[in-house]
Amino acid sequence: MSARNYDPLDPDSLRALGAALDRLALGFADLPPVGAGGDGSLEGVLIEVAARLHDNYPYFHPLYAGQMLKPPHPVARLAYALAMWINPNNHALDGGRASSRMEKEAVGEMARMIGWESHLGHLCGGGTMANLEALWVSRELCPGAAVVASRQAHYTHQRIGAVLGMDFEPVPCDGRGRMDAGALERILRKRRVGTVVATIGTTATGSVDPLADLLELRERYGFRLHADAAYGGYFGLIEGLDPETRRGYDRLGEADSIVIDPHKHGLQPYGCGCVLFRDPEVGRFYQHDSPYTYFSSGDLHLGEISLECSRPGAAAVALWATQRLFPLVRGGAFARMLGRSRAAALALHQRLEADERFACPFPPELDIVVWAPRARRASESSERSRRIFAEAASRQLHLALAELPVELFDGSGVCGEWDRANLTCLRSVLMKPEHEEWIERIWTLLDQSAEAVMREPTPRA
Amino acid sequence: MSARNYDPLDPDSLRALGAALDRLALGFADLPPVGAGGDGSLEGVLIEVAARLHDNYPYFHPLYAGQMLKPPHPVARLAYALAMWINPNNHALDGGRASSRMEKEAVGEMARMIGWESHLGHLCGGGTMANLEALWVSRELCPGAAVVASRQAHYTHQRIGAVLGMDFEPVPCDGRGRMDAGALERILRKRRVGTVVATIGTTATGSVDPLADLLELRERYGFRLHADAAYGGYFGLIEGLDPETRRGYDRLGEADSIVIDPHKHGLQPYGCGCVLFRDPEVGRFYQHDSPYTYFSSGDLHLGEISLECSRPGAAAVALWATQRLFPLVRGGAFARMLGRSRAAALALHQRLEADERFACPFPPELDIVVWAPRARRASESSERSRRIFAEAASRQLHLALAELPVELFDGSGVCGEWDRANLTCLRSVLMKPEHEEWIERIWTLLDQSAEAVMREPTPRA
Numbered sequence: 001m002s003a004r005n006y007d008p009l010d011p012d013s014l015r016a017l018g019a020a021l022d023r024l025a026l027g028f029a030d031l032p033p034v035g036a037g038g039d040g041s042l043e044g045v046l047i048e049v050a051a052r053l054h055d056n057y058p059y060f061h062p063l064y065a066g067q068m069l070k071p072p073h074p075v076a077r078l079a080y081a082l083a084m085w086i087n088p089n090n091h092a093l094d095g096g097r098a099s100s101r102m103e104k105e106a107v108g109e110m111a112r113m114i115g116w117e118s119h120l121g122h123l124c125g126g127g128t129m130a131n132l133e134a135l136w137v138s139r140e141l142c143p144g145a146a147v148v149a150s151r152q153a154h155y156t157h158q159r160i161g162a163v164l165g166m167d168f169e170p171v172p173c174d175g176r177g178r179m180d181a182g183a184l185e186r187i188l189r190k191r192r193v194g195t196v197v198a199t200i201g202t203t204a205t206g207s208v209d210p211l212a213d214l215l216e217l218r219e220r221y222g223f224r225l226h227a228d229a230a231y232g233g234y235f236g237l238i239e240g241l242d243p244e245t246r247r248g249y250d251r252l253g254e255a256d257s258i259v260i261d262p263h264k265h266g267l268q269p270y271g272c273g274c275v276l277f278r279d280p281e282v283g284r285f286y287q288h289d290s291p292y293t294y295f296s297s298g299d300l301h302l303g304e305i306s307l308e309c310s311r312p313g314a315a316a317v318a319l320w321a322t323q324r325l326f327p328l329v330r331g332g333a334f335a336r337m338l339g340r341s342r343a344a345a346l347a348l349h350q351r352l353e354a355d356e357r358f359a360c361p362f363p364p365e366l367d368i369v370v371w372a373p374r375a376r377r378a379s380e381s382s383e384r385s386r387r388i389f390a391e392a393a394s395r396q397l398h399l400a401l402a403e404l405p406v407e408l409f410d411g412s413g414v415c416g417e418w419d420r421a422n423l424t425c426l427r428s429v430l431m432k433p434e435h436e437e438w439i440e441r442i443w444t445l446l447d448q449s450a451e452a453v454m455r456e457p458t459p460r461a
Numbered sequence: 462m463s464a465r466n467y468d469p470l471d472p473d474s475l476r477a478l479g480a481a482l483d484r485l486a487l488g489f490a491d492l493p494p495v496g497a498g499g500d501g502s503l504e505g506v507l508i509e510v511a512a513r514l515h516d517n518y519p520y521f522h523p524l525y526a527g528q529m530l531k532p533p534h535p536v537a538r539l540a541y542a543l544a545m546w547i548n549p550n551n552h553a554l555d556g557g558r559a560s561s562r563m564e565k566e567a568v569g570e571m572a573r574m575i576g577w578e579s580h581l582g583h584l585c586g587g588g589t590m591a592n593l594e595a596l597w598v599s600r601e602l603c604p605g606a607a608v609v610a611s612r613q614a615h616y617t618h619q620r621i622g623a624v625l626g627m628d629f630e631p632v633p634c635d636g637r638g639r640m641d642a643g644a645l646e647r648i649l650r651k652r653r654v655g656t657v658v659a660t661i662g663t664t665a666t667g668s669v670d671p672l673a674d675l676l677e678l679r680e681r682y683g684f685r686l687h688a689d690a691a692y693g694g695y696f697g698l699i700e701g702l703d704p705e706t707r708r709g710y711d712r713l714g715e716a717d718s719i720v721i722d723p724h725k726h727g728l729q730p731y732g733c734g735c736v737l738f739r740d741p742e743v744g745r746f747y748q749h750d751s752p753y754t755y756f757s758s759g760d761l762h763l764g765e766i767s768l769e770c771s772r773p774g775a776a777a778v779a780l781w782a783t784q785r786l787f788p789l790v791r792g793g794a795f796a797r798m799l800g801r802s803r804a805a806a807l808a809l810h811q812r813l814e815a816d817e818r819f820a821c822p823f824p825p826e827l828d829i830v831v832w833a834p835r836a837r838r839a840s841e842s843s844e845r846s847r848r849i850f851a852e853a854a855s856r857q858l859h860l861a862l863a864e865l866p867v868e869l870f871d872g873s874g875v876c877g878e879w880d881r882a883n884l885t886c887l888r889s890v891l892m893k894p895e896h897e898e899w900i901e902r903i904w905t906l907l908d909q910s911a912e913a914v915m916r917e918p919t920p921r922a
Contacts (some may be wrong), residue, residue, distance in 0.1 A: 002883075006831070010546075013503070014473055014475055014478060014479050014482070016507050017475060017505040017507065018475050019504060019507070019508065019686060020508055020510065020511040021475070021511070022506035023508050023512060024511040024514055025512035026515075027511075027514070027515030028513070028515070028522070030857075031519055031522050031524065031857060032524070032902075034522065034546055034895065041537045041786060042474070042535060042539070042786065042859055043477040043480060044479065045536055045540075045782050045786050046481035046539055046540060046543060046782065047476050047481055047482070047484050047537065047783075048785070049478065049481065049540050049543060049544075049778060049781070049782050050481040050482070050484035050485040050488075051484060051488070052559045052563065053485055053543070053544065053547050053549075053559050053560070053778070054487075054489070054559070054564075055558050055559040055562075056547050056559050056560075057555075057558075058489050058492055058549070058556055058558065059547060059548060059549070059832060060546070061489070061492050061495065061558075063492065063493070065637060066555075067553075067555055067556055067753075067754065068753075069550060069556055071548055071549070072548055074503060075503045075506055075507065077542070077545045077546065077548075078507055079506075079507060079510050080542075081513070081538070081542040081545070082507060082511060082543075083510075083514065084511060084533060084541060084542070084657075084730045085471075085521070086514050086517050086520060086521070087520060087521075087530070087532055087730050087731060087799070088514075088517055088520070088731075089530060089537075092528075092776070093519075094527075094528055094861070095520075095528055095530055096517065097516050097517055097518075098516040099514070099517075101516075102513065109527055111773060118670060120744070124586075125585075125586025125587065125588065125590065125732065125769065126769055126770065126771050126772055127770060128769045128770050128771075129586065129590065132624075136624055154753055154770070155749050155750065156770055158749075159749055159768070162624065162626065162766075163597055163768065164625075164626070164865075165625070165626040172621070183538045183805055198825070203753050204752060204753050205522065210799075221462075261771070263771065264654075264771075266507050268771055269545045269548050269773060269775065270549075270550055270771055270773035270774070270775065270823050271586065271732050271772065271773040271775075271776070278835055282616060287565065288616050288619075288620055289616065290616055291616075291665060291863055291864040291865070292528075292665050292861070292863045292864075292888070293528065294662050295861070295862045307620070307621075307624065308586065308587055308589045308590065309587065309588060309589050309615070309617055310587050310588060310589075310724065310725075310731055311587055311731055311732065312730060312731035312732040313587065313731070314730065314731065314732075315732070316512060317514070319511075320510070321506050321510050322505065324509070325502060325503065325506050341589075341775060357912070373821030377617050378478065389756075396491075396492060396493075398692045400753070401554070401756045401757070402752055402753045403752040404752070421753075431701060441493075444822065445806050446500075455835075461711060
């Protein structure tokens, strides 16, 4: 196999980019010519960049089965690159007419995926900004009230809460890493909560908070429900979710605001988050005068409804192109790709469950698997996880580690003595559809790695 | 001229990207092969994208002389595209080892440009997030104190101040669109100000707040000085600034925090802001635990010192490659390019000043020119600006409009009767070095456009 033919890096797709650039140039062919450009030293710098980029895990390869890193689809990568030849700015129509329209269309399709025919929404640089905007709007609507999220919610909520001057309280989780609705109700009884963040796919374990229960509590206590679906937002499209998980997804549209990161499971390169509000009226909080933009059109400029000002139209173009190729519909090619990720996770979980060396806290709710090597003590299990992580990496299998509270491992029998409050366990985010076909090979490498670390048999705790 | 040879779109540079992709693939050649990819329908979608992108002003062309839009340098565009093949995440070394190091190097070079050998800093999605982080750190250091910025500062400061729960007060400007230091002192005498935002290159007119005066006031009143140099941050590298402006740039390193947007004048595609703090100790405000990342190395993960979590390593790679080709040094090729932008602005200003039809409020301090057609009334001048804007566009010359307060036009003789508080004037941001050679042509088109609008001679007011 020559490097040139190495498929995941797919350099041949540059031909398609070349053809598209030709087409782009046609649209501007009536402008007066500009003198020759070009700079030979550019090629040398690019080669140097390529050499430096070797110092990376191979995120694009199915044997990378570690952190939450998914390669963008070639169409997203190429459309992003193509748009950089124009470099539109989606702050205002003056800076990016076509890409602003494409953003409105692409975001509209995301809103329809969750059942909203009307909405207010836009793309952001990422999940932090998207969640910040959602919590900020909540703060404006419920001033002085607290925001709560589960202990397994992303750490960004607590920190953003502090940035926004909002009191934050963490809600304990149940044994599957989901917000404990009973614990939430105890908090609701004792203090004024303005916003409950429901995590739809936690970062560590892909757990989905019990949305139906939270919606019922909203009826009784009155709060804004913000769904942080940065990771799991697209999984409502697939078949084969657990019935309880499916019930939650079917009611996602009842949330007041939703964050979905197309740069996580939406096949986009980094720099693409999205915030959606059910009530378009919240646009009033964004209002401002701009004395230097918004001149070319009376239509909505996206800068009028977002906190960020200049931002890449290229991200919108890439998302639009991707959704054009892969519409966000149940039963479609995109949904099937997500389904294969989940199938990979279930297959890995099954093997882990059947193996005496490992303990799993619970089956994967989406496509993230966590497990731990059995040992006498939690500290010993943690040490084994770290060693298996390293052994696997030396065999080209790249896993991840996570610190999880011991409660999640209650009843798993992972160890007999809890000499620490957290367990460092193994974690695999199986985001690539190809992971399904590679599970056998992944298992073989994991088996060898565990064998190398756990040569001495450990009695079951 | 065939579309293929149209230089500003430079499709031939794809050859360099192809060579770099080959080099990239070599670094991962020992991984097991993956089945064939490729999808024919991708090409059709890309062609559709290219066709839609025709609906844009030609930002890459010298006849686009309107808003603050500068084409990325080809090396930035290609390095960004190349990095998307890996799609690193600069949140943690686990997600982007090479690109995190490149970010530290590139940001370090920016810090050295302003004279800092030590600093804390990182890239952001854009200027809003960068300024938000700077104001947030200020708030933590001076809780309860107000933030002030000039009336010509970007609207984002007032809005971000509100998001952060900080009182905001605008400071009046002098006749050149710069913060009036006397007016600032009157505010400092009457209330507790924690942060003064000095704008180094306002969006509307490229005016530079009088940094030396503000630093003197800091001595006496004690506040944090934040320099919003999103636009003008690089101009300290050039020769030929006005002596007063130069004095300000020479003391930029005395600010407590600085924001510079490489996606404005730093040749980068959108999605690249940068915040720098003089005191690395402010890193403590960012502290958080992440139970799922920061495992692969004990070195600093950039997520530990930024509010954003997942963010594109590609932005860092592009900036690093650009600075490799164009080091940030006085007298270097990059500085000379900026100098040509300023020369273009001075040349346009000179012609406008010599023409009876136009009035200029003041000469350009950097490379942004504003002017207005003379008329009896402000409303009439504004209407003429709008018509010249449209006439010029019909001749392929793309200018911008701006709403400026009448005070800035005091003494310009633009009109005899001020029947409105703002003047809609013409504005040209001459960010491309090629603008220098194109000023003659730009002037000819502007002259024709003005002629078409102002056929009836108007007596000087």
